[in-house]
Amino acid sequence: MPVIQLFWDELERLVGRGREEILEKLPMLGCDIERVEEETIDIEFFPNRPDLYSVEGVVRALRGFLDVEHGYREYRVEKGDWKVTVESQVFEVRPRIVSCIVRDIEITDEVIRSLMEIQEDLHWTIGRNRRKMAIGVHDLSKVYFPLRYTAVDSSFSFIPLDFENVMSVGEILEKHPKGKVYSFILEGKDRFPMIIDSRDEAISFPPIINAEKTRVTEDTTDLFVDVTGFDNNVDSALNILTTMLSDRGGKIEEVEIMYPDRTEITPDLEGKTMTVRKDEIESLLGFELENKEIELALGKMRFGVSKSNTEFEIRIPPYRADILHRWDIIEDIAIGYGYNRIEPEYPPTTTIGMRHSWNEIRDASKEIMTGLGYLEVITFTLTNERTQYEKMRRKFNADCIQVMHPITEEHTLIRTDILPKLIELLSMNRHHTLPQKIFEVGDVVTGMKNRLRLAACSTHSRANFSEVRSAVQAVMKELDLEWGVTDCDDGIFIEGRRGKITVEEKDAGVFGEIHPEVLENFQIMNPVVGFEIDLSTIFDTGIVL
Numbered sequence: 001m002p003v004i005q006l007f008w009d010e011l012e013r014l015v016g017r018g019r020e021e022i023l024e025k026l027p028m029l030g031c032d033i034e035r036v037e038e039e040t041i042d043i044e045f046f047p048n049r050p051d052l053y054s055v056e057g058v059v060r061a062l063r064g065f066l067d068v069e070h071g072y073r074e075y076r077v078e079k080g081d082w083k084v085t086v087e088s089q090v091f092e093v094r095p096r097i098v099s100c101i102v103r104d105i106e107i108t109d110e111v112i113r114s115l116m117e118i119q120e121d122l123h124w125t126i127g128r129n130r131r132k133m134a135i136g137v138h139d140l141s142k143v144y145f146p147l148r149y150t151a152v153d154s155s156f157s158f159i160p161l162d163f164e165n166v167m168s169v170g171e172i173l174e175k176h177p178k179g180k181v182y183s184f185i186l187e188g189k190d191r192f193p194m195i196i197d198s199r200d201e202a203i204s205f206p207p208i209i210n211a212e213k214t215r216v217t218e219d220t221t222d223l224f225v226d227v228t229g230f231d232n233n234v235d236s237a238l239n240i241l242t243t244m245l246s247d248r249g250g251k252i253e254e255v256e257i258m259y260p261d262r263t264e265i266t267p268d269l270e271g272k273t274m275t276v277r278k279d280e281i282e283s284l285l286g287f288e289l290e291n292k293e294i295e296l297a298l299g300k301m302r303f304g305v306s307k308s309n310t311e312f313e314i315r316i317p318p319y320r321a322d323i324l325h326r327w328d329i330i331e332d333i334a335i336g337y338g339y340n341r342i343e344p345e346y347p348p349t350t351t352i353g354m355r356h357s358w359n360e361i362r363d364a365s366k367e368i369m370t371g372l373g374y375l376e377v378i379t380f381t382l383t384n385e386r387t388q389y390e391k392m393r394r395k396f397n398a399d400c401i402q403v404m405h406p407i408t409e410e411h412t413l414i415r416t417d418i419l420p421k422l423i424e425l426l427s428m429n430r431h432h433t434l435p436q437k438i439f440e441v442g443d444v445v446t447g448m449k450n451r452l453r454l455a456a457c458s459t460h461s462r463a464n465f466s467e468v469r470s471a472v473q474a475v476m477k478e479l480d481l482e483w484g485v486t487d488c489d490d491g492i493f494i495e496g497r498r499g500k501i502t503v504e505e506k507d508a509g510v511f512g513e514i515h516p517e518v519l520e521n522f523q524i525m526n527p528v529v530g531f532e533i534d535l536s537t538i539f540d541t542g543i544v545l
Contacts, residue, residue, distance in 0.1 A: 002121045003034055003044045006055050010110055011041070014059040016068050029061055030335060047407070050236070051319040053121040054114045056244040064302040065336070072304030072315050075246050075269040080253035083146040084195075084226075088260055090151040093186070094193040094206060094228050097149045097257060098238045098266040101140060102223040105250035107216065118244065126233045126321065127207075129408060131185050133229035133237050134207030136195070138214035140222035144197040149228075151191035158202035159212040169194075169205065178209045195226060223250070235268070236321035242267045243319045269318040271304070276326045277311045284330045287342070297336030303329070358452050361535050362441050365454045368478045369439040372471060374456055377438045379421035381445075382411035391521035392420050393491035399447040414445045418455035419492070419532045423514065426459050427522035434526060435460035441535075452539070457514075457530040465497040465513050468529035472501065472511050481538065483508070492518055501533060509533035 012019060026033060026043065031052070035042040043058070051057045063069040080101055105111065119135050127133035154170035163176065169192050172179040185207055186192055195204040203214045206228040216223065225241055227234045246252055257264040282288050289297075291307055298305045304315030316323045323329060334342070366376060382403065387410075389396050401414045415421060418440050426436060439456035454475070458467060476483045481503055488500040490510050498512030511531030519528060 002047070002053055002125065003042050004053055004055075004058070004117070004121070005040050005042050006058060007040055007110075009039075010055060011059065014055065015062045015066070017062070017066050021066065022062065025062070025065055028335065028339065029065060047125050048322040050122055050126055050321060051240050051243075051317075053125075053240075054118040054244050055110075056114060056247045057118075057240070057319070060243075060247060060302065064300050067300070071299040072271070072302060072317065075243055075252065075318065077267060077269055078251060078253045080255060082224075082253065082255040084255060084257050085146060085148050086257060086259045087148060087150040089191060090149055090193050093151055093189055093191055094230070096230055096234050097195075097226060097228045098234050098264070099224065099226040099255045099257070100238060100242050100267045101253035101255060102225065102242070102245045102250040103140075103253060104221060105223065105245055105248055107218055107220045111248055112216070112218075114244070115241075118241070122237050122240065125407065126236060127229070128406070130182055130207040132231065133227060133233040135237060135241065136204040136206060136210050136226040136228075137216055138203055138210060138224045138226070139216050139220045140224045141220070142214045143203055143224045144199050144201075146198055147203070148196045150194055150196060152194045153191060156192070156194060156202070158205070160205070160209045161212050161215060163212060172205065172208060176209060182208050193228060235266070238267050239269060239318040240321070242269065243317075267318075271318045272316045272323075273313055274316060274323070274326060274329060275311055275313050276329055279310070280326065281312075281330050281333060284327060285334055285342075289333075289337070293337065294333060297333045298329075300336035301332040303332070357539065358535075361539060362452065364479065365441045365475070365535065368475055369441075369454070369456060371478075372437075372474055374437045374439040374458075377422070377425060377440050378442065379418070379425060379440060380411070381415055381443065382413070383415045383421060384410055384412045387424055388413065388415060388417065388420050392417075392423075392518055393515060397446065401445050401448065416444050416446050417532060418442060418444060418453050419457070419530055422455055422457040422530065423518065423522055423524070423528065426457055426528060427524055430524055430526075435463075451534060451536040453532055454535055455530065455532040457528055459524065459526050459528040461526055463513070463527040463529045465529065468511050468513070468531055469499070472509075472531050472533075475533070476501075479538075488512065491515065501531075503538050506537055507534075508537045 008019060011022065015022060030046060032044040033041065034044050045052045052061060082101055084097065084099060086097060115137065123130050123134060152169065155168050157166045157168045159166050160172050160176050167176065173183040193206050194202055196202055201213065202211050204210050204226060225238065227238045242252055254265050257266055281294065294312060295305045295307060298314060302317055306313040314329055370376065385396060397416045400416045403412050406412045422438055422440060425438065429436060435458065437458045441454050443450045444453050456471065484502045485499040486502055488498040488510055490498060492515060493512030494515050498510065500507055501509035501511065509532050514528040514530060
């Protein structure tokens with residue numbers, strides 16, 4: 001989750017409140033204070049509130065929460081004669097673009113710092129590392145309208161930001177620092193998105209780099225902002241940036257985006273409306289509220305409110321990309337009302353707790369592995385196809401649960417096996433002293449069901465099949481289980497040095513020497529042996545510890 005660093009002098013000046021009051025109320029907004037220094041404070045916000053990734057967003061929220069400035073803030077968008085034509089050839093690579101003009105803004109060190117930080121945080125979160133959305137900010141005086149948003153081939157050339165010489169698109173992707181980092185987004189493409197002005201000069205190569213000619217400096221007073229991508233994330237990012245710059249005194253002007261089949265005017269800062277019934281609010285929160293209390297709570301959270309006897313029509317600020325359902329608003333009502341004011345109550349029914357049998361198995365397994373000299377580790381349950389299958393010489397498991405909107409390429413699915421994560425951990429620690437013997441007891445998810453697994457690995461110069469078989473035998477003996485070994489065809493292990501664990505004629509796990517190709521994929525130099533046991537399968541056989 002993003003950690004935002006704010007400067008106390010700037011924060012106190014803009015909020016209009018002292019340090020002690022800010023420190024007291026900040027956690028009530030739904031954030032964690034990571035660090036408090038004399039000059040700065042570091043705050044971690046949840047990914048669902050990208051509007052709080054800048055000092056302007058935090059100030060706006062705090063001024064409402066502390067009753068300095070109450071209710072909905074109107075953002076005015078002036079008419080403008082600015083046009084961007086979207087050409088059809090860009091649809092295959094990066095089809096969406098939105099933009100705005102910001103006039104009369106003073107580009108101070110504070111503004112530049114805030115703008116750079118929120119750009120990177122938005123790129124990482126709702127932009128999914130620039131894949132879904134990327135932002136460009138330009139000096140308007142160096143941009144010649146009308147603009148074209150089109151696609152070019154790899155020979156198209158311009159001077160990229162921070163460089164002095166002309167480079168082709170192909171050279172930028174190979175040699176420019178930003179090109180090398182983000183070239184994966186355009187991998188396999190033969191056409192590349194480009195924003196070109198009326199002088200046929202590039203101003204931006206999204207999502208990679210801007211042109212040097214439109215660099216923003218301290219002398220800049222007017223900005224052109226472009227946001228490109230694939231879906232509504234571009235609108236959310238533009239609204240967050242636009243309202244942030246407006247809060248700094250900038251005057252917003254609209255831009256006409258002309259597609260082959262339609263025309264859009266951006267930005268749209270009108271704000272949407274949503275109706276929420278009072279009985280639904282009270283049902284979800286679990287206590288009754290007066291209409292005035294609901295209105296006050298919504299005003300603290302910067303919503304606009306039109307009340308009636310039984311329902312509220314609520315105007316949602318344009319920067320609140322996280323409001324997707326009525327329940328999101330009800331959650332904000334609880335925050336505005338104050339979690340600290342909600343009186344705790346005992347549940348209407350009482351129950352007697354008991355230990356779950358899985359926890360008994362889990363604890364017994366941990367005790368056994370610790371006794372065998374293995375060190376317990378806890379790895380992420382989120383992983384990716386490359387680590388879980390490709391590097392392990394395993395076929396993709398169609399029963400795996402994939403993340404719909406992954407933030408990074410490293411976390412795209414929920415693990416179906418623990419052993420790959422342990423080998424990945426050995427790879428990260430390959431420069432440390434040997435031997436290394438690690439284990440984990442944890443959940444995997446296959447076919448929409450959680451399963452409890454025990455996995456372990458050992459690496460040193462003499463790690464072999466006899467060692468891992470002895471470890472499995474010791475575990476099964478301590479669990480008081482009768483077990484057997486059958487042929488195994490798992491590609492993770494060396495053929496002839498692997499086995500399948502069976503309990504009561506059910507497949508319950510695998511063990512063996514890790515294949516050299518797997519070790520090479522993870523850059524591990526020493527032999528590795530390992531096993532993984534499905535404790536759920538064993539538990540389902542009726543065996544109880």
